[in-house]
Amino acid sequence: MNKQPYKSDIRRKLRLYLVMGSINTAGHPVEVLQAAIRGGITMFQFREKGSGSLEGQAKYSLGKQLQQVCRERGIPFIVNDDVELALELEADGVHIGQEDGPISVIRRQIGIKLLGVSAHNVEEARLALEQGADYLGVGPMYVTRSKPDAREVQGPQVIQRIREAGIAVPLVGIGGIFAANASSVMQAGADGIAVVSAITQAAVVEEAARQLLAVTI
Numbered sequence: 001m002n003k004q005p006y007k008s009d010i011r012r013k014l015r016l017y018l019v020m021g022s023i024n025t026a027g028h029p030v031e032v033l034q035a036a037i038r039g040g041i042t043m044f045q046f047r048e049k050g051s052g053s054l055e056g057q058a059k060y061s062l063g064k065q066l067q068q069v070c071r072e073r074g075i076p077f078i079v080n081d082d083v084e085l086a087l088e089l090e091a092d093g094v095h096i097g098q099e100d101g102p103i104s105v106i107r108r109q110i111g112i113k114l115l116g117v118s119a120h121n122v123e124e125a126r127l128a129l130e131q132g133a134d135y136l137g138v139g140p141m142y143v144t145r146s147k148p149d150a151r152e153v154q155g156p157q158v159i160q161r162i163r164e165a166g167i168a169v170p171l172v173g174i175g176g177i178f179a180a181n182a183s184s185v186m187q188a189g190a191d192g193i194a195v196v197s198a199i200t201q202a203a204v205v206e207e208a209a210r211q212l213l214a215v216t217i
């Protein structure tokens with residue numbers, strides 16, 4: 001049996017990547033995710049992080065519910081930071097940053113699951129690949145209000161530099177991306193965009209996702 005159905009399809013799945021936890025949304029996260037899927041998101045990351053976020057059994061339980069929604073619709077379900085939870089839930093993958101532990105160790109822990117790694121420059125991109133990343137989250141593209149400890153804005157130029165260095169890995173831009181600025185990220189060489197607030201804070205979630213998807217063509 002193929003235990004990792006999304007591995008060969010990752011570039012296409014990265015087209016519109018929703019990153020969300022319970023503190024990002026006023027509505028119930030399950031309903032927000034369902035609406036975002038109707039609007040066309042192609043990948044989901046459970047990022048239960050920040051002041052007021054769920055822990056322990058409550059975090060597990062929400063993760064399980066969101067994973068179920070993803071499974072029904074063929075959307076890869078990725079867990080942010082928490083390798084233990086990803087293994088417990090049998091998630092499709094894990095996303096880690098530069099401060100989340102040695103990439104090669106986490107690769108060994110998760111086996112063939114998808115491994116996403118954050119990169120802020122060409123050197124980090126190169127090292128992440130050498131150590132087993134399947135895709136990169138590159139940013140911040142623009143100013144973000146969803147990550148208080150974000151690094152300084154890199155802009156779409158960093159994606160262009162990664163591509164010019166011959167690094168053809170699947171990658172998304174992340175940070176402050178909305179429908180109005182997403183095309184610059186795509187033109188720089190991204191396979192897709194990752195967003196929190198452009199979808200979770202939208203008045204009509206389904207429509208916001210639809211508009212973002214249209215920009216990623």
Ligand SMILES: Cc1ncc(COP(=O)(O)OP(=O)(O)O)c(N)n1
Pocket residue numbers: 017019045047049080081095096097098099100116117118136137138147172174194
């Ligand atoms: C797709 C994607 N790209 C980048 C990040 C940021 O990860 P990290 O730098 O580890 O920061 P936190 O999200 O853990 O605060 C991401 N989560 N997803």
Ligand SMILES: Cc1ncsc1CCOP(=O)(O)O
Pocket residue numbers: 019139140143144145146147150174175176177194195196197198
């Ligand atoms: C998780 C993360 N990593 C870099 S910026 C960011 C937050 C992106 O959120 P938003 O799309 O609301 O700017």
Ligand SMILES: [Mg+2]
Pocket residue numbers: 080081095096097100
């Ligand atoms: Mg992290």
